Amino acid sequence: MSSFVGRADELEEIGKLLARTRLLTLHGSGGVGKTRLALKAAQNARKDYPDGVWVVELSPETNGDLLAGRIAGLLGLHLQSGHSVLEALTEFLAERRLLLVLDTCEHLVGPCSDLIVSILTDAPDIRIIATSRQELGLPLEVVMVVNPFPVPPPETADLAGYDAMSLFLDRAKAVAPGLRTDERAMMAVARLCRRLDGVPLAIELAASHMRGLSAIQLADQLDDRFKLLADGDGLLIRHYTLRTAAGWSHELCTPAERLLWARLSVFAGAFDVESACGVCQDERLPDVPAVLSSLATKSVLARVGDHYRMLDTIRDYGRDWLNELGEGNLMIRRHRDHYLSTARRMDAEWYGPRQLEWAYWAHKELPNLRTALNRCLTAGNHRAALELSGALWVLWCHLGLIREGRYYLDRALAACPGPNPARSKPLWAVAHLALIQGDMVLARSRAEECLENARRYGDADAEANAYLRLAGSCLFTADLGGARAYALEGAVKFREADPDSVRGPSIPLLLAMAATFGGDFDEAVEILREARLRCEACGELSQRSLCDYVLSLALFNRGEVAGAAEAARASLEVKWQLRDVVGSVLAIDQLARVAAAAGDGGRAAWLLGAAQRIWITFGLPGLGADAMTRPRESAATRAMDLIGPAAYAVAFEEGATSHIEATVAYALKPLEI
Missing domain, CATH: 1.10.1740 (Rna Polymerase Sigma Factor; Chain: A)
Structure with missing residues (x-):
């Protein structure tokens, strides 16, 4: 946010080093300016990297197991299924020329080193700048020591140029x-x-x-x-x-500023005013917003948009004081309880008008959510880990973090294996993720386990959600009768749990998909239009956009290509706002199908290539369901007939090498029909 000062010689040297080395580590003590120097050097080098400069902030990350996934997510690869995240990442990078900045590696030296070796081995045109207080110790590493600024000697009167x-x-x-x-x-x-x-x-x-x-x-x-x-x-x-x-x-800070400085050290990455108040405010600190503002004026905090953040060195100092005060464990509990409470609110309000707000909150607060989960798991607080990982099902199931969701949910369930009322939500969340990943056996197993656990504790809402996932497993294995039966069982349980619940559109959505897969398109359209009205009445977006996707399928099969295109674009627009990558790529597949039907073979081939790149990272195109993969295959055949195999291959490859942001922008452009 502030201007960059000095370092002309260092920037020139970094430019020369990047021309002849693939891994440059900027090594120096805390506060010496490694990050600012790396970012400025990366900015200067942007023209040399046609696939961009990408910055990975590792300071909030404490789990080396998730490092490859963090980088993959940054690059637009939302990974899941059995496909190795590292394989998919290196495969993606192998075809690109880009600069990767790994900022603050010292607490993850081992995982960073292993990942860097894999990337540089398989991706010859990748360059990496790492910043670290500790050298990585790799044979291919070139280390540049970042020193403090030169200062005027005591005897000089010439102070210019320092x-x-x-x-x-x-x-x-x-x-x-x-x-x-x-x-x-x-x-x-x-x-x-x-x-x-x-x-x-x-x-x-x-x-x-x-x-x-x-x-x-x-x-x-x-x-x-x-x-x-x-x-x-x-x-x-x-x-x-x-x-x-x-x-x-x-x-030089006031007592209130010192206390808040110490308490804020419990956060990872950025935090907003509401979170700071929720964790730090009490009778000793009654006005946290005012103290936040004063700490920002003293450079203890940096204000970034509607959030604040604290530099690592400043956080370390505050953490020492927090422990001196004897409040370390107290603040960790408050941090956990705040994010658990807020995650529960997101869960309760998700099917309503605040979905975009909650999606923004979840993505922005992800470092703190990860930190709270990791603390629960490492401290043996398994009940809290179950509750928090389950309450975050929206993040895992609807906002694109499928693989990470499986990681935390599986760990929490394994740590607390016996019957427990807190297991029900994580169980059906895992079942949902398994459906997305195309693993119908696991989806069914976890849903059945959830059903048994929910019945044991009288949890009708969990029973309803288990039935929904069982319906999904039937739907994607062509058991349409089973899908309808389980969906109707779920409807009964949802009414039993809450007669006024707005989760209801999930049921007609499944019934409409079963009707569509069964060839009864008129029934599907009728069900979906009613379900869509229910979504609009409560301001719900996620289910409404799924209704739009299935409506597009049904309208297409009724020969209404223009209506199918409009519905698919409406679905994609919302799904991408929510960063629901599964919903987005399904809509892209459908828009490719529409383009082929409208006679635009080049557009269809491009979109199919782009969708294929995304599906590769998921594992199974069309969620592994024949009813969803056959239309994709027929679109490819139609596009190839329109423009010929050679032109199809070129357009497909162009789409396959596009970034997902460009893919979505292209897919949303209206098509002449």
Whole structure:
């Protein structure tokens, strides 16, 4: 958010190194500016990488098992099924020329090293910049040490050209527009920069305190602070520079600011005001929003849009103080309880008008949700892990994190294997994910286990959801009678659980799919139009867009190609807003089918290629259902007949190498029919 200052020589050197090495590690201590340097270098190099520059922030990630999936998700690969995430990632990268920035690797050195070796082995045109306080120790690694800024020596009066001075003045003027820059003041700034060893973060912290102080006063205060840590010769122990600067900044904070600083260290990544209040606010901190704002003015926090974030070094200092205060475990519990409570609200309100808001919240708060889950699992709090992973079923099932959902749900279920009322929701969530992955055996097994567990504890809502997944397993294995029977059982249980529930459209949706697969298209259209009206009445989007997808299938089979195109686009538009990749690729397949029917073979081939690339990462096109794969195959045949095998292959390959964002934009363009 702030301007980049200095580092001209380092940027030039990085440019030269990237031309001859595939792995460059920017190595240095905390606060020295590794991340800013890496991002600036990456920005400068963008023109050399036709497939872009991609930045992976690893600071919030604590689980090395999920690292490849994090990068794959960033690149638009939403992986699931038995297809190896690493294989799919390296296969994707093998065909591209891009620069990958892995920021903050020191706490995941082993997993980062293993992943980097795999990528660079299988993807020859990939370059990687890593930032780390610790070298990765790989034979192919070129290490560039990032040092603090040079500072003016005590004897010089020529203070121009020093990046440390420029940084301080740039940041100080932002908080003190009338800053004095006479010779005496500049000598004080030089003294201050020397005291801070030219460490950029320490300089920025000091500059944030220029509101109400002169440079001379600030330097005098800092001198007094640092004399406490000087050795017998009056030389500061360099290791303590940043920590001392952070401690000095801490002392200049009010008691409320210090307490909030400590408590905020429990968060991973960014957090919003509501979360900060939910975790940190109490009788000792009654006005968290005001204190957040004041910490941002002192550079302890950075404000990014509607969220705040804390740099790792600042968080580490706050965490030490949190433990000194004896509140570490308390804040971890509050953090867990806040995200569990909010996840339950998302679950309860999902079938309603706030879906886009909840989707934004879930994606934005993902680092904190992961952290809460990992803490529950590693601390042996298995009941909470079950409840949180189950409450996040929306994130796993509707917002694109299928593989990660399986990871957490399976771990939580394995950690708490016996009968337990908290197992029901994770069980039917796993069944849902297995349906998406085309694993009908597992889907049915988990749904039946959920049914038994739900009956044991009298959980009618879980019973209804189990019946829905059983209906789905029947539907995708061509047992249409079984699908209808289970769907109707689910309808009875939903009414028993809550007569006014808006989850009802799930039932007619399944019945409409069964009618469509069975060839009764008129019945399907009638069911769907009524279900869609119910969705619109309560402001629900996700189920409505599924209705649009199935409506497109039914209308197409009735010969209404224009109506089918309109319904498929409506479905895709919503599914992509929610980042529901499964729903999105189903709609893309259907739009390819529409394009072929309308005589546009090139567009159909391009969309089929793009959809195939997405399906490869899922494992089974059309969820493995013959009723959904046969139309895709017939569209390919029709497109090839229209433009010929050679042109089809070219268009298919162009689509297959497109990024998913470009695919969705192209698919949403109206088609002349």
